[in-house]
Amino acid sequence: MPHTTSPPSEKTQNTSILAALHSDIIHAHILKRLDAATLASAASVSSLMHRLCTQEDLWRQICTATWPSLRDPIARRVVSTIPGGHRSIYSDAFPSLHHFSLHSARPPPPPPEELISAVDIYYEGRPVFSRVKRIETQKDWFLSSPLWVDALEPNEMIPTTLKFTRKEEKWLKQLEESLSVSWIMVDPTGKRAANVSSRRAVLARRNWLTREVEVLYAAEMARERVQCVVKITCGGKVGGEVHVREVNLVMEDTEGRQLSGKEGVAILQRGMECGVRKRVDAVREKERFQKFTCLMKESRERKFRWEKARDLLSTLFALLACLFFCFLAGF
Numbered sequence: 001m002p003h004t005t006s007p008p009s010e011k012t013q014n015t016s017i018l019a020a021l022h023s024d025i026i027h028a029h030i031l032k033r034l035d036a037a038t039l040a041s042a043a044s045v046s047s048l049m050h051r052l053c054t055q056e057d058l059w060r061q062i063c064t065a066t067w068p069s070l071r072d073p074i075a076r077r078v079v080s081t082i083p084g085g086h087r088s089i090y091s092d093a094f095p096s097l098h099h100f101s102l103h104s105a106r107p108p109p110p111p112p113e114e115l116i117s118a119v120d121i122y123y124e125g126r127p128v129f130s131r132v133k134r135i136e137t138q139k140d141w142f143l144s145s146p147l148w149v150d151a152l153e154p155n156e157m158i159p160t161t162l163k164f165t166r167k168e169e170k171w172l173k174q175l176e177e178s179l180s181v182s183w184i185m186v187d188p189t190g191k192r193a194a195n196v197s198s199r200r201a202v203l204a205r206r207n208w209l210t211r212e213v214e215v216l217y218a219a220e221m222a223r224e225r226v227q228c229v230v231k232i233t234c235g236g237k238v239g240g241e242v243h244v245r246e247v248n249l250v251m252e253d254t255e256g257r258q259l260s261g262k263e264g265v266a267i268l269q270r271g272m273e274c275g276v277r278k279r280v281d282a283v284r285e286k287e288r289f290q291k292f293t294c295l296m297k298e299s300r301e302r303k304f305r306w307e308k309a310r311d312l313l314s315t316l317f318a319l320l321a322c323l324f325f326c327f328l329a330g331f
Contacts, residue, residue: 026052036062036090059086066094067182069118069130075186078116082191092193093184096219097228097271098278111137111265112189119151119247120182121158121232129158129244137265147264151183151247157235158244164236168206172213175234175242176204181217183230183249185268192272196221196228196249200282202289207233213242218289221267221275226253227292254295255303 031039031052039062043053063079063086064071070079070089082088114134121129131151136142152158162178165171183197196219203216217230233246251259251267259267280288 023048023052027055027058031055031058032061036066036094054087056085056087059090062086063090066090067118067120067130067184068127069120069132069184072118072130072132074134075116075118075132078186078188081188082193088191089184089186089193092272092277093182093195095277095279096195096198098220098276098280109190109269111143111262111269112187113138114188115265115268116186116188117149117151117249118182118184118186121244121247122180122182123160123162124178125180128160129247137261143260143262145261146258147249147251147261148258149249151249152244158247160234160242160244162242164238164240164242166238172204172206175213175215176201179215179232181230181232181247183217185272187269187272190269190272192269194268194272194275194277195219196268196271197230198280198285200285202286212245216289218285218292220288220292221251221271226251226259226267227289252296254292255299256296 031042034042036059039053039058043050069075070086079085079089084091114136117131117133117135119129119131119133120127133149133151135149160179162171162175177200179201180199181197181201182195182199184193184195186193197217198219200217201215202218203214205214205216206212207214213234215232215234217232219228220226221228228249228251230247230249232244234242235245236242251264253259
């Protein structure tokens with residue numbers, strides 16, 4: 001019986017065609033046009049494609065197009081010290097950190113000397129603001145104070161093309177849908193990073209006291225225990241353009257307590273190391289935020305009831321003590 005050979009598979013044929021092309025042609029005319037997901041998939045085709053698809057300039061192009069803040073000299077210098085460079089940063093920062101477990105057999109690492117904060121704000125998908133800041137994490141005031149990071153300088157404002165209108169509900173929804181944020185925290189010591197902001201807003205509202213507009217973004221850090229909240233505060237007048245006045249980051253737990261710098265850094269380090277990066281749709285993000293908000297409200301109500309009961313018991317005890325002493329005095 002004559003020996004027959006099976007025809008080469010489509011994957012083998014495609015690999016042979018790619019191998020016949022010069023690597024410079026593949027790099028310049030094919031790989032540079034791919035997005036991150038396709039580039040990562042192409043790297044698994046063959047050893048040649050893996051070598052070509054993991055080149056630093058390709059991932060630098062993707063990262064800086066996604067997050068313009070990474071073009072900053074501070075960010076570039078830090079990324080250059082991380083094994084895998086921009087490819088590792090992309091893997092850590094996309095998608096956003098979803099959650100992780102606070103329970104771990106390994107002791108937490110010592111806090112780094114600094115964290116690098118890389119913030120990008122987008123309006124209708126286009127970047128309108130980028131800022132990189134160093135955060136000194138070993139200062140006593142930082143470790144003991146509530147974690148609070150400002151992206152803007154005092155009196156700095158970011159303009160938008162959105163107009164204030166009298167139909168508040170409509171333009172609040174438009175602001176919620178148009179304004180998006182990325183906030184990447186990088187640990188230069190641990191060589192890891194994480195995106196701690198939901199890309200889409202979870203809530204747009206007016207502050208009940210100042211009447212300023214607040215747009216909130218939230219990422220779950222520890223499952224149903226801690227969340228990271230980015231708040232954008234907007235100002236303006238009816239008929240004029242909306243402008244961003246404040247951009248800040250805090251970390252809070254279900255007790256409604258704002259975590260200290262020391263606690264926040266430890267949670268960030270744990271999240272960078274073992275957190276789940278997961279793309280979650282906007283509806284589920286809002287549902288998770290509403291659930292967390294309800295947990296905080298229930299916790300505050302329990303605390304209020306306990307304090308009220310404690311005050312009542314204290315008052316009764318004081319009254320009984322007063323009656324007892326009056327009785328002893330013969331009144």
